[in-house]
Amino acid sequence: xxxxxxxxxxxSKQEKRIALYCAIAFxxxxxxxxxxxxxxxxxxxxxxxxxxxxxxxSLFSGPTHxxxxxxxxxxxxGTYVVAIGIKDIPYPVLLVMAAIVSGGIAGIVGLATxxxxxxYFVVFTLGLSELxxxxxxxxxxxxxxxxxxxxxxxxxxxxxxxxxxxxAVIVYIVGWLINRSRLGFAxxxxxxxxxxxxxxxxxxxxxxxxxxxxxxxxxxxxxxxMAPRFSYVTPPSAFNPIISxxxxxxxxxxxxxxxxxxxxxxxxxxxxxxxxxxxxxxQTSIVIGVAFMAIVYLLPNGVLGLIETxxxxxxxxxxxxxxx
Amino acid sequence: xxxxxxxxxxxxxxxxxLIAVNDISFQVxxxxxxxxxxxxxxxxxxxxxxxxxxxxxxxxxxxxESTDITNQAAHMIARHGVAxxxxxxxxxxxxxxxxxxxxxxxxxxxKLWGEDAQQKAEALLHRVGLAEHxxxxxxxxxxxxxxxxxxxxxxxxxxxxxxxDEWLAGLNPSELNIxxxxxSDLRDEGTSIIMVEHVMDAIRQLCDHCVVMSSGIKIxxxxxxxxxxxxxxxxxxxxxxxx
Numbered sequence: 001x002x003x004x005x006x007x008x009x010x011x012s013k014q015e016k017r018i019a020l021y022c023a024i025a026f027x028x029x030x031x032x033x034x035x036x037x038x039x040x041x042x043x044x045x046x047x048x049x050x051x052x053x054x055x056x057x058s059l060f061s062g063p064t065h066x067x068x069x070x071x072x073x074x075x076x077x078g079t080y081v082v083a084i085g086i087k088d089i090p091y092p093v094l095l096v097m098a099a100i101v102s103g104g105i106a107g108i109v110g111l112a113t114x115x116x117x118x119x120y121f122v123v124f125t126l127g128l129s130e131l132x133x134x135x136x137x138x139x140x141x142x143x144x145x146x147x148x149x150x151x152x153x154x155x156x157x158x159x160x161x162x163x164x165x166x167x168a169v170i171v172y173i174v175g176w177l178i179n180r181s182r183l184g185f186a187x188x189x190x191x192x193x194x195x196x197x198x199x200x201x202x203x204x205x206x207x208x209x210x211x212x213x214x215x216x217x218x219x220x221x222x223x224x225x226m227a228p229r230f231s232y233v234t235p236p237s238a239f240n241p242i243i244s245x246x247x248x249x250x251x252x253x254x255x256x257x258x259x260x261x262x263x264x265x266x267x268x269x270x271x272x273x274x275x276x277x278x279x280x281x282x283q284t285s286i287v288i289g290v291a292f293m294a295i296v297y298l299l300p301n302g303v304l305g306l307i308e309t310x311x312x313x314x315x316x317x318x319x320x321x322x323x324x
Numbered sequence: 325x326x327x328x329x330x331x332x333x334x335x336x337x338x339x340x341x342l343i344a345v346n347d348i349s350f351q352v353x354x355x356x357x358x359x360x361x362x363x364x365x366x367x368x369x370x371x372x373x374x375x376x377x378x379x380x381x382x383x384x385x386x387x388x389e390s391t392d393i394t395n396q397a398a399h400m401i402a403r404h405g406v407a408x409x410x411x412x413x414x415x416x417x418x419x420x421x422x423x424x425x426x427x428x429x430x431x432x433x434x435k436l437w438g439e440d441a442q443q444k445a446e447a448l449l450h451r452v453g454l455a456e457h458x459x460x461x462x463x464x465x466x467x468x469x470x471x472x473x474x475x476x477x478x479x480x481x482x483x484x485x486x487x488x489d490e491w492l493a494g495l496n497p498s499e500l501n502i503x504x505x506x507x508s509d510l511r512d513e514g515t516s517i518i519m520v521e522h523v524m525d526a527i528r529q530l531c532d533h534c535v536v537m538s539s540g541i542k543i544x545x546x547x548x549x550x551x552x553x554x555x556x557x558x559x560x561x562x563x564x565x566x567x
Contacts, residue, residue: 182437192417197399200399201481
């Protein structure tokens with residue numbers, strides 16, 4: 001509550017301290033490849049990737065409550081931008097292009113669908129990912145005569161890790177800036193009551209599209225950064241719908257009301273999935289399903305909600321014990 | 325003669341076969357408080373929704389001074405300076421009282437941000453009597469306090485025209501007096517207001533001019549005393565035998 005009332009305040013001392021701690025934490029994490037280039041680096045790449053994906057997803061879906069299953073679409077687009085252009089265009093330029101193309105498609109999708117509400121939007125975004133995948137498959141088999149594209153670069157797993165880590169920093173800064181801006185405040189109002197938002201003068205359609213584009217662009221860049229790790233890119237691997245579902249599950253498990261909420265879902269879930277993949281390789285879908293139901297039933301507000309409830313209980317009980 | 329702040333010209337709205345507002349015209353002068361009254365289901369709230377842009381009219385025209393706002397989106401109409409409250413109070417539950425009011429002055433007719441917005445919101449919360457609730461979670465406010473909050477949010481936009489949809493409904497007698505006083509003060513300051521209301525005491529005390537609707541049709545338009553003694557109006561409210 002006090003946090004919410006401080007939307008206008010200057011950057012406080014506390015925020016500066018948090019920023020410093022985060023910078024130190026990121027610097028320490030960035031040294032990981034110096035110690036291990038095998039299993040721990042590999043799983044850390046997955047964790048950081050999902051942190052970026054889930055945080056970017058929550059930027060839009062958190063305040064609006066629109067569940068987007070288009071993550072795979074933007075991710076796949078990013079991957080394909082790199083796969084197609086890697087021979088001719090410098091890699092950093094491709095990252096920017098991935099952001100522009102994904103963001104642009106998010107804008108078009110937004111124009112077409114954000115006037116729809118609830119379940120229609122969910123179905124449309126899922127359909128969109130599948131549609132793009134089918135189109136890419138069709139184009140490849142009919143015109144290039146192969147079912148995939150090779151991505152040969154000098155980029156090694158540790159470079160992927162550092163890039164993702166850098167993108168995570170950018171996502172957190174962007175999210176923090178949005179939360180302090182008129183756009184962030186507008187999204188809070190829209191999430192509360194869209195009718196009221198309109199009558200207060202907010203162009204709700206444009207606000208939502210803008211945020212969907214920012215979120216889509218970031219997800220596209222993740223796909224682009226991951227492309228060299230694939231080596232051979234095919235539509236089923238680049239536009240894998242499991243990514244869309246896992247992002248929703250992890251973000252909801254963590255909680256979408258705070259910028260750092262998804263983090264709390266990503267870390268345990270990525271480790272869980274990894275272990276499931278090792279010990280029960282044929283039952284991963286069952287585990288995803290059970291996990292999803294368990295989250296919805298047991299933690300409707302995510303780990304974040306649980307922490308805040310406990311914190312509230314704790315502070316109210318200490319207040320009661322205090323005779324003054 | 326000055327231009328009216330709002331002129332509604334032959335406005336019709338039908339939902340499928342139901343004609344909720346049927347060929348209605350009226351004007352609101354600058355600084356005037358107009359009452360929009362009529363039995364339940366006569367189309368008053370639909371009328372407000374047409375003015376605020378929540379619905380688009382089927383035919384007819386609405387002008388805010390010289391601006392045609394007939395087919396504009398709600399957010400554009402809000403930016404032209406129309407603010408409203410809702411029949412069923414609509415506060416923003418996850419925001420604090422102060423933020424609810426700030427929301428009114430960021431995107432609309434006035435665009436404030438930062439310290440200015442905060443000061444304006446605080447002043448308005450004092451104004452409507454919510455000074456000690458600045459940081460109260462809005463869901464723990466009483467019904468009248470929620471209504472006050474909604475009014476403060478509407479006022480935050482410095483509206484050229486304020487639409488109050490049964491803002492006095494559901495208040496107990498002492499709250500009603502406070503509410504009437506508040507609206508009376510607003511009128512004295514020169515705010516143009518359209519008030520949909522069932523509370524007759526309030527209408528008699530406050531309104532300069534009344535439009536009466538029944539089944540979507542305007543059946544009377546004039547000073548409060550004239551309108552309330554009109555046989556047609558009495559028939560609409562009480563039935564034929566009283567007219």
